[in-house]
Amino acid sequence: MDTAPLPPSAAADPMVIVGAGECGALAALTLRQRGWPHGIVLIGEEPVGPYERPALSKPADDGTPWRPMAETAQLAEAGITLQLGTAVTAIDRGPRTLRLADGRRLRWHRLLLATGAVPRPLAVPGxxxxxxxxxxxxxxxxxxxxxxxxxxxxxxxxxxxxxxxxxxxxxxxxxxxxxxxxxxxxxxxxxxxxxxxxxxxxxxxxxxxxxxxxxxxxxxxxxxxxxxxxxxxxxxxxxxxxxxxxxxxxxxxxxxxxxxxxxxxxxxxxxxxxxxxxxxxxxxxxxxxxxxxxxxxGVQPATALAEAAGLTCADGIVVDARLATADPTVFAAGDCAAVQTAPDTAPQRSQSWRAAREQGVHAAGAMLGEAAPLVQRPWFWSDQLGHGLQVAGRPEADRPWIERPSGPGATLLLQLDGEGRLAAAAGLAPGQAIARDIRLLERLMDAGIRPDPAVLADAAVPLKSLWPR
Incomplete structure (x- = not known):
């Protein structure tokens, strides 16, 4: 996709982010931390500031379902203009202008769509x-x-x-x-x-x-x-x-x-x-x-604005490995983005807390002209009835799982890909007893190890010993 920089005359226009969730807020903070000297505008349709969405179904011990991701004062101190309760009605790509529901228009230097996703409707009578x-x-x-x-x-x-x-x-x-x-x-x-x-x-x-x-x-x-x-x-x-x-x-x-x-x-x-x-x-x-x-x-990506603006969408706003759309000034990240890492691969969405954070940071770098591709491994977690569940990698339904003993009440399953590389791990255990193993297994996946399945299943062999020498 074309990533040519804008003419210098446009540099004073602000970086604009549509979507004040965790992805958008982290992108805004990263832009400032990496030295963007001009305006940053963060637009959210909800009336409250950025918060962590996982807490809605996993409240804190005091029952609070709202966990702020970034305080309003923190954003203001960073020189980020936060516009809450504000709906964007249209994207005019030619003049690089957003139209807002209150009639205002806002120009951008770079635009990030972090519009997230919306719940799928229950399409039955009633x-x-x-x-x-x-x-x-x-x-x-x-x-x-x-x-x-x-x-x-x-x-x-x-x-x-x-x-x-x-x-x-x-x-x-x-x-x-x-x-x-x-x-x-x-x-x-x-x-x-x-x-x-x-x-x-x-x-x-x-x-x-x-x-x-x-x-x-x-x-x-x-x-x-x-x-x-x-x-x-x-x-x-x-x-x-x-x-x-x-x-x-x-x-x-x-x-x-x-x-x-x-x-x-x-x-x-x-x-x-x-x-x-x-x-x-x-x-x-x-x-x-x-x-x-x-x-x-489930949810479906919020792509209506992007589609109306003529951006390519396929179960998400299609972006390349830099999170750039076909328009060199427009990027997308988080639950709304379908990342296409190569021309012959299908775009994929990653719906998780970690993916939103990592893509927010990466999108900020891309908006500043960084060329590095996004490298991201799927991972998600869940807390249910005192048990922690974690899954890392891209499991394949038709491949067998290798079970590795992992302590009282714990189940740890591992999967190899078609070339014998460690490709996925899934675990369930009381509390967070499985978390350390999953973190180590992710590092082993990054190292591209091809372990002997029998060794992988042997709890007497420490996982650290599988690290390539």
Missing amino acids: GARARVLRTLADAQALFEAARALSGGAAGTSAAAAVAASASLAAAASRAFAPASAADASSAPRSALAFAADANAAPTSASAPQAVIVGGGLIGLESAALLRGLGLGVTVVETGPVLLGRVVPAALARRLQALHEAAGVQVITGAAVEAVTADSVQLRDGRQLPAACVLAAI
């Missing part, structure tokens, strides 16, 4: 009744509705939900704590089998019921929190297994068993037919009582 979880306002509304359903009694705050979820996690861990993926692959005990254990907190038949459509990360994290608020929770997943597209089946089965032990009902292989005022109807005729419905069926 689907608009379902809540979504993508913004701070969504999280606040969900918690408020759940507290109201639980009676608003003492102990039903978001903080209490976190504490209750921790209690449920302890019970679930006692009820189901396989030491290996082989154990997890056996048929898990049903939630009813744990009803005799008072600590397993079985759902009362009279408790208000929440139905979560979608058995992905957001759906399962939300299930744990809503159980902590005292609601009965049912997760409905169309696929044959939870987390089927992103997590090895052995880990998905273990997570399902943990949720069932905590009192969550899981229905797989089922599709929603309709949502009514008080129920969710499945295509097989079942009707689930639902005082609250959450649609957690």
